[in-house]
Each structure stands twice: as C-alpha cells, then as structure tokens.
Amino acid sequence: MPLENPILSISERVTELNSRYRNQKTEDVLRDILKDPLFGPVALVSSFGAEAVVLLHMISVIDPATPVIFIDTEMLFPQTLAYQKDLAEKFGLTDVRRITPSREAVFQRDTDNLLHLADRDSCCALRKTEPLERALIGFDAWIGGRKRFQGGVRVAIEMFENEADTRIKINPLAHWSREDVADYITVNTLPRHPLVAKGYLSIGCAPCTTPVSAGEDYRAGRWRGEEKTECGIHLASHVPNSGEPEVNTAVIVNDEGFAPDDWDRGYSVFEDMDDLSETQKSALAIDLPNTFDATDLLPWIDQIDLIRVEFPVFSDGRGFSLAQRLRLLGYHGRLRAKGHVLADQYAMVRRSGFDEVEISHELANRQPQSQWSARAAWQTHNYQQKFYQST
Amino acid sequence: MYNYTTFDKDFVATRAAQFRDQVQRRINGSLTEDEFRPLRLMNGLYMLLHAYMLRVAIPYGTLNGTQMRALADVADRWDKGYAHFSTRQNIQFHWPKLQDVPDILESLAKVDMHAIQTSGSCIRSVTSDHFAGAAADEYEDPRPTAEFVRQWSTDHPEFAFLPRKFKIAVTGSARDRAVIKLHDIGLTLVRNAAGAPGYEVSVGGGLGRTPMIGKVIRDFLPRADLLPYLEAILQVYNQIGRRDNKYKARIKITVHEHGIEEIRNRVEESFSLQRMRFDGVDQDIFARIEADFAEPIYKQASIEGYEIARQSDPLFRSFTDTNLHPHKNADYTIVTVSLKAHGATPGDASSAQMRVLADIAERWSHDELRVSHEQNIILPHVHKGDLPAVHAALRSAGLATANIGLISDLIACPGMDYCDLATARSINIAQGIATRFDELKLEHDIGHLKLKISGCINACGHHHVGHIGILGLEKSGVESYQITLGGDGTETASIGKIIGPGFSTDEIIPAIERLIMAYLDLRLDASETFLTVFRRLGPQPFKTALYTNEVKNHAA
Ligand code: SF4
Numbered sequence: 001m002p003l004e005n006p007i008l009s010i011s012e013r014v015t016e017l018n019s020r021y022r023n024q025k026t027e028d029v030l031r032d033i034l035k036d037p038l039f040g041p042v043a044l045v046s047s048f049g050a051e052a053v054v055l056l057h058m059i060s061v062i063d064p065a066t067p068v069i070f071i072d073t074e075m076l077f078p079q080t081l082a083y084q085k086d087l088a089e090k091f092g093l094t095d096v097r098r099i100t101p102s103r104e105a106v107f108q109r110d111t112d113n114l115l116h117l118a119d120r121d122s123c124c125a126l127r128k129t130e131p132l133e134r135a136l137i138g139f140d141a142w143i144g145g146r147k148r149f150q151g152g153v154r155v156a157i158e159m160f161e162n163e164a165d166t167r168i169k170i171n172p173l174a175h176w177s178r179e180d181v182a183d184y185i186t187v188n189t190l191p192r193h194p195l196v197a198k199g200y201l202s203i204g205c206a207p208c209t210t211p212v213s214a215g216e217d218y219r220a221g222r223w224r225g226e227e228k229t230e231c232g233i234h235l236a237s238h239v240p241n242s243g244e245p246e247v248n249t250a251v252i253v254n255d256e257g258f259a260p261d262d263w264d265r266g267y268s269v270f271e272d273m274d275d276l277s278e279t280q281k282s283a284l285a286i287d288l289p290n291t292f293d294a295t296d297l298l299p300w301i302d303q304i305d306l307i308r309v310e311f312p313v314f315s316d317g318r319g320f321s322l323a324q325r326l327r328l329l330g331y332h333g334r335l336r337a338k339g340h341v342l343a344d345q346y347a348m349v350r351r352s353g354f355d356e357v358e359i360s361h362e363l364a365n366r367q368p369q370s371q372w373s374a375r376a377a378w379q380t381h382n383y384q385q386k387f388y389q390s391t
Numbered sequence: 392m393y394n395y396t397t398f399d400k401d402f403v404a405t406r407a408a409q410f411r412d413q414v415q416r417r418i419n420g421s422l423t424e425d426e427f428r429p430l431r432l433m434n435g436l437y438m439l440l441h442a443y444m445l446r447v448a449i450p451y452g453t454l455n456g457t458q459m460r461a462l463a464d465v466a467d468r469w470d471k472g473y474a475h476f477s478t479r480q481n482i483q484f485h486w487p488k489l490q491d492v493p494d495i496l497e498s499l500a501k502v503d504m505h506a507i508q509t510s511g512s513c514i515r516s517v518t519s520d521h522f523a524g525a526a527a528d529e530y531e532d533p534r535p536t537a538e539f540v541r542q543w544s545t546d547h548p549e550f551a552f553l554p555r556k557f558k559i560a561v562t563g564s565a566r567d568r569a570v571i572k573l574h575d576i577g578l579t580l581v582r583n584a585a586g587a588p589g590y591e592v593s594v595g596g597g598l599g600r601t602p603m604i605g606k607v608i609r610d611f612l613p614r615a616d617l618l619p620y621l622e623a624i625l626q627v628y629n630q631i632g633r634r635d636n637k638y639k640a641r642i643k644i645t646v647h648e649h650g651i652e653e654i655r656n657r658v659e660e661s662f663s664l665q666r667m668r669f670d671g672v673d674q675d676i677f678a679r680i681e682a683d684f685a686e687p688i689y690k691q692a693s694i695e696g697y698e699i700a701r702q703s704d705p706l707f708r709s710f711t712d713t714n715l716h717p718h719k720n721a722d723y724t725i726v727t728v729s730l731k732a733h734g735a736t737p738g739d740a741s742s743a744q745m746r747v748l749a750d751i752a753e754r755w756s757h758d759e760l761r762v763s764h765e766q767n768i769i770l771p772h773v774h775k776g777d778l779p780a781v782h783a784a785l786r787s788a789g790l791a792t793a794n795i796g797l798i799s800d801l802i803a804c805p806g807m808d809y810c811d812l813a814t815a816r817s818i819n820i821a822q823g824i825a826t827r828f829d830e831l832k833l834e835h836d837i838g839h840l841k842l843k844i845s846g847c848i849n850a851c852g853h854h855h856v857g858h859i860g861i862l863g864l865e866k867s868g869v870e871s872y873q874i875t876l877g878g879d880g881t882e883t884a885s886i887g888k889i890i891g892p893g894f895s896t897d898e899i900i901p902a903i904e905r906l907i908m909a910y911l912d913l914r915l916d917a918s919e920t921f922l923t924v925f926r927r928l929g930p931q932p933f934k935t936a937l938y939t940n941e942v943k944n945h946a947a
C-alpha cells in the first residue's frame with residue numbers, strides 16, 4: 001500500500017466515528033477517545049451542574065489528568081463553586097482549569113453585571129462562549145454532557161459532532177436516559193449538587209436558573225419565560241482566534257534548551273551579496289531558502305557569520321541536505337534552521353550540521369523546552385557517525 | 392545471521408520509547424495530527440479507514456525462530472491470531488489498537504525487531520534475495536551489504552523527510568530474485584577485472600503508476616565507496632525530487648525528467664564531497680558484519696532417507712519436485728514453504744503455523760527463516776536427510792502445499808478487502824484462480840508461471856512484472872480486470888504489456904483459463920515456459936485466445 005489516504009476531514013471522521021462507536025459502552029468509548037493519538041488533545045467541558053458528576057467520575061477513573069474546563073461565568077451559585085472544589089478533590093482531578101471571562105471585556109460590556117437582564121445572548125457570549133473558545137484553543141476535540149432526553153434541539157444530537165470544521169464535539173451520554181443518569185449516580189454513590197435537593201434539575205448561572213416543579217420540562221428552569229434554550233456554547237457560532245496578541249520574537253533552541261535570539265544585526269539575502277557595504281560585511285548573516293544551491297555561496301563562504309536556512313514545513317527535508325553541503329563545502333560559521341522544525345527533529349538538525357533552531361512562540365508553547373531537551377543528546381544512537389570517522 | 396550489538400539493541404529500545412512518548416505528545420497536543428503522521432509512519436504505523444495497520448520490518452527477509460515466535464505472540468495478543476507477509480519481505484498486522492502499538496514495539500525490541508522505516512517518505516527497510524547465503528547459483532552473499540545499508544540508512548538525519556519513499560535492494564546471484572531493476576536503487580554485487588569487490592548500481596526503477604526499469608548509473612562502484620555514493624544519490628534526490636505532486640515524486644520520475652546523464656553528473660559532484668567524510672572505518676564495520684554471516688556448520692549425515700521417501704511417498708515427491716532449490720552444499724537444500732494453499736489468502740499465516748515454522752527452523756534449518764517478496768517462507772538450510780521429517784511437520788500444519796513457482800503460487804496485494812485505495816478486490820480473484828487450476832489438475836503440467844494481481848494502479852501486487860499480470864480497476868461502478876502479459880522481474884526484467892479490454896469479475900477466471908490453454912497448445916515442449924513462448928510469438932496468439940471466442944460481453 002503505497003500511499004496513505006489524506007487525513008480525513010472532520011466531517012468524514014465524525015461519520016466514521018458515529019458508525020464505529022454505535023452500540024459501544026460509554027466508558028469504552030471514552031477510554032478509546034482519551035488514549036487515541038488520532039484524536040489528539042481532548043478536554044472535558046463541565047458546568048459542575050446537576051448531572052455533571054457522571055462524566056467527571058468516568059474520566060477520573062480513566063485518567064484523572066484529563067483537562068477539565070470549568071466555565072465560571074462569575075454569575076454562578078456559590079454552591080456550584082463549592083461543589084466544584086469538592087468533586088475535584090474527591091475524584092483526584094489534577095487538571096481542572098477554571099475559566100473566567102476576560103476582565104477587560106466585562107469592564108467594557110457589562111460593568112454592572114446586569115447585561116443578562118438586557119440581552120442574555122450577549123451576556124452568554126461574553127461569559128461563556130468567548131472564554132470557552134479561548135480555553136479550547138489547542139484542543140482537537142471536547143467532551144460535553146448533553147443528552148437527547150433533555151429535549152429541544154438536543155433530541156437529535158449524535159455522539160460525535162462536527163463543530164464548524166474546526167474540532168470534534170463528543171457527547172458520550174447522548175443516548176442516556178434520565179434513569180440511566182440516576183442509576184449511574186446511585187450505583188457509584190456519587191455526591192449530588194447541593195441544589196438538586198431543592199428542586200433544581202438543571203443548574204446554570206444564578207440569575208437565569210430557577211427550580212423546576214413536578215411535571216415541568218426538564219430544563220424549564222433555565223432562562224424561564226424566554227425562548228432561549230441554549231447558551232451559545234452549543235451553538236456553532238465561533239469567535240475567531242482573536243485576543244491573542246501576535247508574538248513575534250523568536251525562540252532559539254540549542255543543546256542547552258531555549259534561549260533568546262542574540263543576533264540583532266539583521267539578515268541579507270543572496271541576491272544582495274555583491275553590493276554589501278563594509279559594515280554589513282563585518283557581521284554578515286544571510287537567509288537562504290531550502291532550494292538554494294550551496295555551491296553558489298563558495299566565494300563568500302569564509303566571510304559569513306550566520307546562515308539561516310528556512311524550513312517552510314517540517315516534512316520538507318531539503319534543508320537537511322543544504323546544511324550538509326554547506327558544511328562539506330567548508331562553511332564553519334553559525335548555521336541555523338528556522339521555521340517549522342519539530343522537537344522530534346532536533347537530533348537530525350544537529351547531525352546534518354546545524355548549530356541551532358529558531359522557532360515561533362506558538363511552537364515553543366506547544367513543544368516546550370523539555371521536549372527539545374529530550375532529544376538534545378543527538379550524538380548518541382547515531383549509526384552514521386560510526387561509519388564516518390574513526391574516533 | 393547478523394547478531395545485534397549492544398548499540399543495535401539500545402537503538403531499537405530507545406526508538407520504541409520515543410514512539411511511546413510521541414503518542415503521548417500527540418494526545419496532549421504537543422504534536423498536531425499533521426506532525427504526528429510522518430512520525431508514526433516512520434515507525435510502521437499506517438492508518439486505514441477502519442483500522443490501523445502495523446508493518447514490522449524483517450530486514451532483507453531474515454529472521455530466526457525466536458523472532459518468528461515473537462511475531463506469533465503479537466498476532467495472538469494484539470491481533471486476530473494471524474499475520475500477513477507482504478511483498479516487501481515485511482509482516483503486517485491488520486487490527487492492532489493504536490494505543491497498544493507502543494507495547495507491541497517494546498515487545499519486538501526485546502527480540503531485536505522493530506518497525507522502523509517500513510512506511511513513510513524515507514529510506515525503507517532494505518530487501519534482498521531470499522535465498523541469500525544458501526543458493527547454489529549465488530556467487531557472493533548479499534546479506535552483509537544489506538545489513539550494512541540497513542544500519543547506514545537507519546535514522547539517517549539527512550534523509551528522513553524525502554519527497555517520497557525510497558527502496559534499496561541487493562543481490563549477489565546471476566538469478567535475480569530481488570527484483571533489483573525495479574527498485575529506486577538496485578545493487579548487484581560484482582567484481583572488477585582485478586577481482587576487487589564492488590557493485591553495479593542502478594537507479595530509478597519502480598512499479599506503481601508509471602513502471603520503469605532502473606538504469607545503470609555506475610557499472611562498477613568499489614565497495615569502499617558504497618555509502619558515500621548512496622548518500623550522493625539520496626542527496627541529489629532529496630534536493631531535486633519533485634515535492635509538488637506525489638505521483639511524480641519517486642526518483643524514477645526525477646531520473647526520467649532530468650535524464651540519467653544529468654543525474655549521474657550531479658551524483659558524482661555530490662559524491663566527491665561526501666566521500667571526504669569517510670576515512671575507512673566503515674570498511675572495518677563491514678568486515679565485522681560479514682563475519683556474522685559465515686556459513687553455518689553443516690552437518691555430515693546420510694541423505695539416503697530423502698531418496699527412499701521420494702520413491703515411496705508421492706506427496707513427498709511432488710513437494711520436493713516443486714518446493715526445493717539447489718543449495719551450495721550438495722547435501723543440503725532450500726525449502727520454500729508455500730503460504731498459498733489453494734483458496735487461502737496469499738501471504739497469510741496463523742500464529743499456530745508461525746510457531747510450527749519457528750520449531751522447524753530451530754530443529755532443521757540452523758535456526759533461520761526467510762520471508763520472500765513472493766509471500767512465502769523459506770527454510771534456507773535443510774539437510775536432505777531431514778526432509779521427510781520437515782515435510783511431515785509442515786503437512787500437519789497445513790503448510791505442505793506443493794505449488795512453488797506454479798500458477799497458484801501467485802502474488803496478490805490486499806486489494807479492497809484491506810486497502811482504502813483499492814479500486815477492485817484482488818484476494819477473491821487469487822483464490823478463484825488457484826482453486827480453478829487445482830480442479831483442472833493442470834498446474835504441474837503448466838509449470839513455471841508468475842501470476843500477479845494488484846487491486847489498483849499503485850501496483851503493490853507487482854502485476855507489471857507478472858508473466859501474467861492482473862490489474863483490478865473500477866469502471867462505472869463495476870470491477871474490471873485488465874490483463875498484462877510478458878512482465879518479468881528477474882535479471883531479464885521487462886514490463887508487461889496491456890493486451891486488450893478488461894474483463895468483469897465473472898469473466899476473468901475463464902479468460903485466464905483460455906490464456907493458459909492457448910499456451911499449452913503453442914509451446915514446443917513442456918520445458919518451454921509461458922514467458923518464453925510469449926517472447927517467441929508475441930501477443931497476437933494470446934490476444935486471439937482471449938478475445939475471439941468471447942466477443943459476447945466483455946467490459947469495454
Ligand atoms: S446564563 Fe445568564 S448570567 Fe449566565 S452568562 Fe448566560 S445570560 Fe449571563
């Protein structure tokens with residue numbers, strides 16, 4: 001089989017997953033999802049409301065280090081906050097991320113905390129949707145607790161859903177009945193939210209939640225008297241990845257780990273080599289595309305202090321050969337790989353002749369120093385070196 | 392056999408641990424799916440639509456009993472109790488859970504095995520003659536070179552992200568059983584006039600959508616220049632191989648587009664630089680590797696039992712007629728165990744069968760097994776006196792099919808049953824042909840014939856080099872099988888020619904039957920093979936047999 005299929009689109013994946021996991025036990029589905037590298041990072045988003053305890057318990061059994069995103073709208077019942085602390089402790093959850101609305105945005109858009117009276121959709125956007133969207137950056141999928149029996153638009157939900165082609169939303173309890181939930185809680189003797197005993201069947205923010213009387217719809221207590229039934233988290237509206245300021249400074253990786261860039265004298269390009277001033281030549285750095293023919297640099301090879309080779313994408317290996325050739329042609333200056341280079345490639349980069357790597361902040365956040373250091377011992381386990389030169 | 396050094400053992404163990412870590416880093420988001428993909432492919436993990444596939448390396452097809460047993464354990468513990476031997480001298484497990492793969496790799500590392508570079512755009516696991524070190528027709532053992540190349544290519548920092556995959560094969564026999572001319576690089580061991588060892592190097596061969604025979608780029612390369620010369624070829628390819636179109640990314644296209652002359656000049660220029668890195672220590676390593684491949688200590692015993700069994704047991708006689716190949720020691724023989732029982736899936740073996748093979752190898756074949764690219768298992772060093780016992784043991788495990796080199800010893804890619812890219816099924820056609828010719832009881836009469844089936848134009852079943860090739864395509868929603876004739880993957884390599892319109896699933900087996908009947912009519916005597924007749928007479932008589940009596944309803 002010569003070529004692997006292209007990576008599936010999210011919608012194809014969702015279709016496939018829904019058929020693969022139909023009729024499987026919820027715990028088994030969750031276990032697969034949390035351990036399957038093809039899902040990538042997955043978070044549980046939990047309200048710590050009336051029924052949240054089911055999923056929290058399940059993931060604590062499978063992997064208590066699973067990230068749990070808890071959206072604190074700052075309008076919640078004090079009981080919810082207490083319950084959140086209790087559960088996290090009792091279940092040993094080690095990565096609960098309490099997310100709050102952006103200070104600045106609240107100040108601008110809801111100074112008096114009364115926006116919910118005027119415009120609930122905007123309030124939910126400010127306090128739930130936008131913070132959640134920020135919290136989900138970097139996750140390829142998230143788990144929520146929606147169930148079909150909850151009614152409204154939820155009657156048709158699938159276990160796996162395509163969230164606007166950006167990530168997969170997983171509803172492991174989609175097909176659970178109210179009795180299933182109750183049974184699970186009883187069998188595992190799980191602690192309930194303190195307000196359940198007071199008649200609250202579905203619990204959100206304090207101003208927008210009331211108890212439900214016998215015979216009423218299950219979520220009738222949410223946004224009572226309004227058409228609103230969903231808060232926006234579950235509507236496929238999306239804030240673009242705004243808010244994150246562009247950080248331009250680069251991170252340098254060498255055998256010691258991360259370091260700031262100590263080269264501040266700029267870069268020339270090959271086309272300008274002929275008419276460089278004497279001052280430029282005294283500290284000469286040049287940017288090369290990975291398609292460059294190394295022999296063209298021969299006339300200047302002793303004068304250059306730093307060569308930076310572009311890696312447009314990690315899977316384009318031309319830069320490795322360029323580095324190798326520059327070294328064999330006699331370049332002894334500093335050699336840097338710049339761009340999309342993975343921590344997993346650090347040993348390759350060093351062995352092909354580079355001294356260091358320049359990566360973006362985004363990549364440095366995603367693949368922190370420890371991941372690069374794990375590959376810093378690039379001389380070991382090196383077959384080629386054994387063949388090259390006697391020691 | 393090559394003995395893993397501490398260095399080799401550490402390497403595979405570290406590599407397995409690194410993969411475990413990469414799986415974790417994928418889960419925690421350090422690696423995106425795009426980034427993880429080549430990393431897992433380099434570790435043999437391929438993703439199909441419904442399941443994963445793990446391809447474990449059996450470098451140049453050689454393994455011992457312990458390793459075969461470890462593979463059987465993997466099949467039992469993590470798979471469905473069987474495994475598939477591929478046309479690349481590798482083994483594939485079709486249903487492992489991705490989260491189990493690090494454990495599988497760790498268990499393999501314990502027996503000096505790995506899945507490194509069995510997939511992905513890198514230098515792939517090197518292949519060689521499956522009779523290496525044993526065949527009477529061999530003039531020099533290719534295995535030391537194959538092992539040398541394996542080590543050099545493992546985790547080569549410059550060539551882990553090539554435009555496409557890159558395959559190297561080595562042979563040292565006048566009879567090319569390693570399909571040398573259809574590899575990205577083919578190495579044939581030769582000696583120069585002074586008797587010094589070296590290689591004829593060919594480049595740019597390949598099957599797939601655009602089959603091409605490799606071209607000789609150096610007719611004599613001294614052994615000491617091998618690694619720098621390979622580095623030079625790879626370096627040129629890495630720099631100018633096309634990355635804009637994956638169907639044009641193999642080196643065969645690079646050679647085709649630039650011409651062999653220009654490629655040769657570039658390679659020589661690069662070689663002059665690369666050569667400086669080597670001070671000769673690699674030749675000491677070569678000598679150490681070579682020592683590991685010393686001939687086994689042959690036993691001295693009577694071979695009388697062999698002749699007696701041939702006289703008294705017709706099944707044994709038929710088995711020894713087809714499944715043996717002359718060994719360089721006259722008391723010994725090479726046994727090919729067919730994984731093509733009539734009607735079975737070519738290349739599949741159950742874990743129980745794998746264990747039987749391990750036992751037999753340990754007891755009667757100096758603890759050696761080989762996997763052939765024709766998807767059979769070889770016992771390379773069997774004393775003829777032991778053959779009756781070996782045959783009996785094979786028979787009790789359902790492994791004594793006497794069809795090597797015959798029509799039912801065919802190659803078929805996994806096709807639609809396992810492969811997402813397939814445009815047609817191939818295994819059912821393979822089974823149908825094998826079963827039909829078994830019914831006709833004509834196989835032995837037909838004699839040497841290579842039939843190869845691919846389930847799409849990617850040609851993993853090597854149909855281009857089958858004497859008869861079958862290519863499964865899809866035409867407006869129905870499977871259509873196209874026949875090519877006259878292909879040859881040996882030292883007289885040629886690419887098969889398309890003979891005419893395709894046949895439907897129902898028509899293809901009768902069509903093959905007409906073809907064979909025509910051959911039986913046309914041949915001068917029983918020693919003239921199908922390929923020889925085709926080369927003597929050309930396609931016309933076969934075309935007539937295929938199409939004139941059958942104008943009714945072949946798929947246009
Ligand atoms: S539920 Fe009410 S208070 Fe909470 S965010 Fe929405 S509108 Fe605001």
Ligand code: SF4
Pocket residue numbers: 001002003804805806807810811812813814845846847848849850851852
């Ligand atoms: S030839 Fe086609 S169908 Fe067969 S294995 Fe290769 S890609 Fe799959």
